[in-house]
Amino acid sequence: MKIYDWYDGPYPARVRIALAEKGWLSKTEFVPINLWKGEHKKNEFLAINYSGTLPVLELDDGTLIAECTAITQYLDALDPSCALTGTTPEEKGIIHMMTKRAEIEFLDAVSVYFHHATPGLGPEVELYQNPEWGNRMCDKAIRGMYYFDRVLQTQPYVAGDAFSMADIAVIGGMIFAALVKLPVPADCNALREWYTRMQARSSVQQWKAMVDAERACRERM
Numbered sequence: 001m002k003i004y005d006w007y008d009g010p011y012p013a014r015v016r017i018a019l020a021e022k023g024w025l026s027k028t029e030f031v032p033i034n035l036w037k038g039e040h041k042k043n044e045f046l047a048i049n050y051s052g053t054l055p056v057l058e059l060d061d062g063t064l065i066a067e068c069t070a071i072t073q074y075l076d077a078l079d080p081s082c083a084l085t086g087t088t089p090e091e092k093g094i095i096h097m098m099t100k101r102a103e104i105e106f107l108d109a110v111s112v113y114f115h116h117a118t119p120g121l122g123p124e125v126e127l128y129q130n131p132e133w134g135n136r137m138c139d140k141a142i143r144g145m146y147y148f149d150r151v152l153q154t155q156p157y158v159a160g161d162a163f164s165m166a167d168i169a170v171i172g173g174m175i176f177a178a179l180v181k182l183p184v185p186a187d188c189n190a191l192r193e194w195y196t197r198m199q200a201r202s203s204v205q206q207w208k209a210m211v212d213a214e215r216a217c218r219e220r221m
């Protein structure tokens, strides 16, 4: 299995954490696509993913699967013993809903804020910016954090009683929020407590160790 990604990207983190949950990180080849150099918008990469985003999974026969949710669903189908996308029809429906909600209300909103209301990936890559739209999405992301705080006041995980793809999507939002220095509101105690638990999880620690090692390696170059 081959994954095109960028080592510390919040969306790539989602797939790396899913792979770690399954114990497959070391079996995966990671192909770096440098976001800061805009390699994801070059024709060569657009032929791999029309949307020009990371990550993308490439199977041994050349089949390409983009989108974190689609990749996670594929990994789950290969290994249903450690299900991240649910097993019963109800679990599958709720996990899909909460994952989508994590993207729309939080992670994607932080991403729009980053690309539109901050320097983002720099002037060479950010060819169109709309700061007003970016700032509105920042407000939306903060409302999203309050929403997930309320959810986590009554249940241990984002989609209910078990860790799932929906938790990983909110973790992606927290990683991105930290990158853009968007603090979690001080009164979001349930969200903060949940994130402390998530950061102690082996898969998240493995992801962080990989990022730290790659960052140190790149700094030496």
Ligand SMILES: N[C@@H](CCC(=O)N[C@@H](CS)C(=O)NCC(=O)O)C(=O)O
Binding pocket: 009, 010, 011, 012, 035, 040, 052, 053, 054, 055, 066, 067, 068, 069, 111
């Ligand atoms: N919906 C996509 C979003 C992926 C995404 O936005 N990835 C980021 C990497 S952290 C990216 O490629 N950003 C570059 C850009 O939007 O220019 C998914 O879930 O995979």
